[in-house]
Amino acid sequence: MTKYDIVIIGAGPAGLFSALKLSNNPKLKILLIDKGKKIKSRKCSQNSKTGCVKCQPCNLICGWGGSGAFSDGKLNFTHKIGGWLGEYLTPKDYDNLIKDSENLWLKFGAPKKVYGQNKKEVQKIIKKAKKADLEIITFPIRHMGSDGGREILENMYKYLKDKIKIKLNTQVKDIIVRNKKISGVVLDNGKKVYAQNVVIAPGRAGSDWLLTLAAKYKLEPQCNPVDLGVRVEIPSKIYTSIAKYLYELKVHYKTKTFRDNARTFCVCPRGEVTMEQLTGQFPVTTVNGQSLARIKTKNTNFAILVSTKFTFPFKDPIFYAKSIAKLANLLSGGVMVQRLKDLVLGQRSTKERIKRNLLKPSFRSANPGDLAFVLPYRYLKDILETLQALDRIIPGIWCNDTLLYGVEIKLYSSRIKVKNSLETKVKNLYVAGDGAGLTRGLVHASVSGLVVARSILKKIK
Incomplete structure (x- = not known):
């Protein structure tokens, strides 16, 4: 019987950053599952002569790196935007986690150039916007680009592949709950994988699937x-x-x-x-x-x-x-x-x-x-x-x-009810990222992954 300490569902920023932090403990047996492909195998034909062939699952939003792999690749390092993590974290803790996230992005190749640092010129734009009743939210940004972002995600894959078990092209159909406690997951082929902890980070592509689970296991989704x-x-x-x-x-x-x-x-x-x-x-x-x-x-x-x-x-x-x-x-x-x-x-x-x-x-x-x-x-x-x-x-x-x-x-429209640790009412079942309705964007999804990893590591100790 295959059993893991942690199963992570979803290889987007939330799932990856959970894996990056958890993998620092070499004693932990970790499995990361995603229904999509490796980053280098995620090809899209929509701008070619053939046009979109409606591949299932969509290579643009599923696979290693999640939908962020084909996004513009902007890293917004601020708590002013990015979802609702501020309801679960203190401002100081939130800022520290954003900094931890930034350091990890930089470690794997994020650009050093930061936009938004010329305060004099930025203030001119803000002043002009106020006259039009527009509020401009400013913060430091690092721009990876869609191509640069994929290189960084590939670097993460190379780092993790020898530290954890990675299972791509595999879909999770259901979770296993016994006595209000998580026991594992069920794959689409019917195979059961057992685990002490499960992290669901399904991304926007999996948000409706998570809602199905929420209804089945009474996880109390709240409308965003x-x-x-x-x-x-x-x-x-x-x-x-x-x-x-x-x-x-x-x-x-x-x-x-x-x-x-x-x-x-x-x-x-x-x-x-x-x-x-x-x-x-x-x-x-x-x-x-x-x-x-x-x-x-x-x-x-x-x-x-x-x-x-x-x-x-x-x-x-x-x-x-x-x-x-x-x-x-x-x-x-x-x-x-x-x-x-x-x-x-x-x-x-x-x-x-x-x-x-x-x-x-x-x-x-x-x-x-x-x-x-x-x-x-x-x-x-x-x-x-x-x-x-x-x-x-x-x-x-x-x-x-x-x-x-x-x-x-x-589609981050329904938020799963969680504790400050991002644990659901099912013991040892955690949710993270945009698909769980908690975050918006790459940085904040990655921060939610760090929160979950920290919560699990505290329990294990």
Whole structure:
């Protein structure tokens, strides 16, 4: 009978950083499982002639490194953003863990260059933003790039492969609970793997699977806000003056009509728009973005996301967000793109209009359409108001040729109830990362992994 001290489900930042810290104890028998492939085997055809082949599981979001492996690779070292870990950690402890995370990223090759350090120029941008009722969140950023990030993740693989057992291309179907205590996991082939501790770090791709477990084992998921919006593409030259000092422009905006919370997310200077396949019981295609450290485009893209926190009796924010994404899929066959002018005029974009557009789309597989048939009016209104406000600090965003891709959703919408140690009500069962609804982003997911590892090590001692 195979038995481990710890089984970690998910090889994204949360799972990897748990493994990195736990592996410092050579006496521990650790198994790391992920349903995806090795980092070097994760190939995506969406920008090739063949286009997206809808591989299962999606290579963009599953496998070694998680969805972060194909993200823009931004490391945001701050507790001002990044989810809800602040509800479980003291400010001092949180800052110390962020520093520990930063040191580990640097150890495996993260760049030394830090953006956001020119305080004089940053303050000028903040002052300008205030006049437009925009709040800019500033913090130190290290930019790996999608390609640089994959090299760092490969370095982590090389380091861990001789210290722990790694099982890729393997899906966990269920967990084993006996007398309210974790005993192991069940693989998709029916094989049981026993363990004293289990860490579930499924990433955004596995968030709906975790919700299924939460319902079965009464883990008491709590609704987080739904984050829903579009990816905006603009000429990179109009963003240059900002990118020079703030690689990631994090803007929060209270919309005028509905007083909703809108924000910019994942700015990709001189990057490209991408798409990803969200698997699970209700698979959908969504939009994302990335920047490469070595290859640059003439475009910059970013998301505008609107957060909505629903109340009783609503219990399924993930299905809500996926349902809207499904509308875009049905109407466009995948990802939809629309010119800002067409959206404002109430007309769909066509292939001819996109072809004549001064700004050429970086994602060629997107099909022209009308986002007004996809997004609820409230979200559309919020997005348009946010674009108009952003135009006051980045002139040229509110332009006929600006491209909007739909839809973008972030599935950290249901948070599992946990103790400060991130242990669930099932003894020795822990959750971590974005998929558990605790974090947003690479650094904070990795911090949650460190919290879990620390909690387990304390118990073992």
